[in-house]
Amino acid sequence: MLKLNVKNETSRLRAVILGTAESNGPVPKLEDCYDPKSIEHVKAGTYPKESDMVLEMEAVAQVFKKYNVQVFRPEVIIDCNQIFSRDIAFVIEDKIIRANILPNREAEVRAIKYVWDQVKHENRIILPEDCHVEGGDVMPWNDYIFIGTYSGVDYPNYITARTNKAAVLAIQRLFPNKIVKSFELRKSNTNAKENALHLDCCFQPLGRGKAIIHKNGFLIEEEYEWLINFFKKQNIFEITKEEMYNMNSNVFSISEDIVISEKNFTRLNNWLRSEGFIVEEVPYTEIAKQEGLLRCSTLPLIRD
Known part of the structure; x- marks a missing residue:
């Protein structure tokens, strides 16, 4: 059995589900895209190639191997985008919670059933049908759980609104x-x-009391200010609109001191090193074209 344990975003990682780009399928039709960035790249003819994305994910797998992290991969489904494992489930403490995601992504959940089945039955949680949630919006942070949401009455009009009240x-x-x-x-x-x-597209807590944030990602200024006060201004790396668009907040912590980051995030990576982090740089620009990056494609199961 798997003894799940995730209390925060930065404790030493021991086991993780890393998505897969194998058999990712053809370029999607515009009406089948889940986010504006994918739409942009489909229209421009720059949608990422499967072979490039497989190589990018392999670079991450090699970093996990270097740090002796146990890696699970989803079972490969033919012609299915299974990169973003964070969307389909998440772990808080010793419980795995299945995300209630867009209905046409059900197959992705079945592809990690072999992991789900290794968890004690009482620790496998399926929320009621009216609860919409994806793992990218949920961040356990010790005594807190931070959750990104959208509660506007026009919620149903947004394919980009993934977690409700x-x-x-x-x-x-x-x-x-x-x-x-x-x-x-x-x-x-x-x-x-x-x-x-x-939430991880505009905010990310790091080890050493640090955090990455993008102000415009938050609809309510007081909520943004709450995070600034919580982490303290001097510990925060503020990213620009362009950096948010390139997914600079979507890095992934292996421990308090080790961060996996995209190799082109020069300003961020320099800051991380200046703050004492070991930065493991990987190429991830192709995957970023689908509005997701390193945190989105990883689902931590066990952290010390």
Whole structure:
């Protein structure tokens, strides 16, 4: 059996599900895209090639190997995009919670069933149907659980709105001893630079008390200010709209001191090193074209 344990974003990683780009399928039709950035690249003829994405994910697998992290991969489904394992489930403490995701992504959930089945039955959680949630919006942070949400009455109009208030309340009920803090995110179906698809697209806590943030990703200034006060201004790396668009906040921590980051994030990577982090750089620009990066394609199962 797998003894799950995830209390925060930065404790030493021991086991993870890394998505797969194998048999990713043809370039999607515009109406089948889930986010404005994919639409942009389909229209421009620059949608990423499977072979390039496989190589990018292999670079991440090699970093995990270097640090002796146990890696699970989804079972490969023919012609199915299975890169973003963070979307399909997430772990808080010893529980794995299945994400209630876009209906046409059900197959992706079945592809990790062999991992799900290794978890004690009482620790496998399926939320009620009215609770919409994806792992990119959920961040366990010790005594807190940070959750990105959108509660506007026009929620159903946004394919980019993935986590609703019902899910926030359900997670609070599941973890009564935690403080669940939700953040309203800016949504756009058409403009990737004005869209925070998930909380991890505009915010990410790091080890050593640091964090990455993009102000415009938050709809309510007080909620953004709360994070600034929580982490303290001097510990925060503020990213620009362009950097958010390129997914600079979507890095991934192996430990308090080790961060996997995209090799072109020069300004961020220099700052991380100046703050004492070991930065493992990987190429991930092709995968970024689908509005997801390193955190989106990883699902931590065990952290010390």
